[in-house]
Amino acid sequence: MRHLIIIPSLLILSFCANAQTAAEKRSNLSDDIGFYAGVYTPMYKGQESDVLFGVSYGHFYSTGIGYRTGFQLASRVAEVDNAFGIPIAFAYRTPARNTDGRVRSGAIAAGETFGYEAIMGYSNPLRGALAAFIANLFSQAEFFTGVTPGYVSGESSPVSTASWGPGYLNTDRTWTERNGRFSLTLDAGTCLNYRLWRFDLKLSPAIHYNLTRNYIVNTESVRFENGSDIGTKTSLKQPLRWFFSFTGGLSFKF
Numbered sequence: 001m002r003h004l005i006i007i008p009s010l011l012i013l014s015f016c017a018n019a020q021t022a023a024e025k026r027s028n029l030s031d032d033i034g035f036y037a038g039v040y041t042p043m044y045k046g047q048e049s050d051v052l053f054g055v056s057y058g059h060f061y062s063t064g065i066g067y068r069t070g071f072q073l074a075s076r077v078a079e080v081d082n083a084f085g086i087p088i089a090f091a092y093r094t095p096a097r098n099t100d101g102r103v104r105s106g107a108i109a110a111g112e113t114f115g116y117e118a119i120m121g122y123s124n125p126l127r128g129a130l131a132a133f134i135a136n137l138f139s140q141a142e143f144f145t146g147v148t149p150g151y152v153s154g155e156s157s158p159v160s161t162a163s164w165g166p167g168y169l170n171t172d173r174t175w176t177e178r179n180g181r182f183s184l185t186l187d188a189g190t191c192l193n194y195r196l197w198r199f200d201l202k203l204s205p206a207i208h209y210n211l212t213r214n215y216i217v218n219t220e221s222v223r224f225e226n227g228s229d230i231g232t233k234t235s236l237k238q239p240l241r242w243f244f245s246f247t248g249g250l251s252f253k254f
Contacts, residue, residue, distance in 0.1 A: 029198065029254060030059060031059050033057050034056055034250050035249055036053070037247060043207075044242075051074070052245055053072065056070035060091070065090070066093060076154075079157035079158075079176045081155075082153040083150060083214075085148040086149055089144040089145060091144035092143050094142075095140075106135075114126065114128065138193055139195040142190065144189055147187065148184070148187055148208070151182055152180075155178055157178075170222065172220070174220075175218055176217050177216040179216050187208050189204055189245075199250060200252075202247075203248050204246070205245070206246075207243070208244070208245065209241055210242075210243065216237050216239050217240060219235070
């Protein structure tokens with residue numbers, strides 16, 4: 001878990017330091033198109049990750065500022081099927097770094113990570129240093145923020161029931177309510193690119209905030225005290241607002 005904090009911090013510092021002194025001029029390949037796949041996860045206890053697929057188109061100007069759009073499908077979100085979306089985002093892409101710059105950045109990040117983890121007494125600082133070195137071999141970073149309007153075609157999930165105790169009197173019932181079909185999320189994230197000729201290998205973590213309360217987890221519990229035939233019923237509704245995605249993909253620049 002600590003690597004998720006240390007390594008991205010080093011990456012951001014590295015790209016910022018190289019932004020003004022990039023060894024290569026910006027490419028005139030201002031457009032790209034590609035596909036991606038990954039996971040889409042509600043950021044709540046007990047919720048599982050679901051599969052996310054998508055295609056993306058981006059256009060960038062010589063300043064590094066640009067935009068992205070595309071189409072995506074989450075085959076299931078919190079047990080509700082088929083969430084479609086059209087991401088629309090403003091983005092900034094850092095200058096490209098040449099091979100020497102990437103290796104130098106990787107070596108610096110590896111040394112800093114190894115020193116920090118050794119001083120803090122972590123069990124395997126060499127592993128952290130290797131991860132930092134590999135992470136800093138990426139040639140460009142993108143930072144983006146935007147919205148994703150969408151449509152949820154699935155229905156509310158089936159009710160899941162669990163019972164236990166004498167005579168199975170204690171019962172929990174859970175299900176996800178699909179609260180409206182049209183959805184809208186606010187999105188923010190970053191993307192690391194590794195360039196090979198006109199292709200980019202892309203890794204992208206992002207967070208999403210659901211404005212339209214499309215997913216509400218319902219929990220009903222019935223509890224019986226020992227020797228009592230009168231149960232206590234409690235109900236809870238939990239809207240799922242925050243989501244995390246992590247995707248990998250391949251794009252072609254033109």
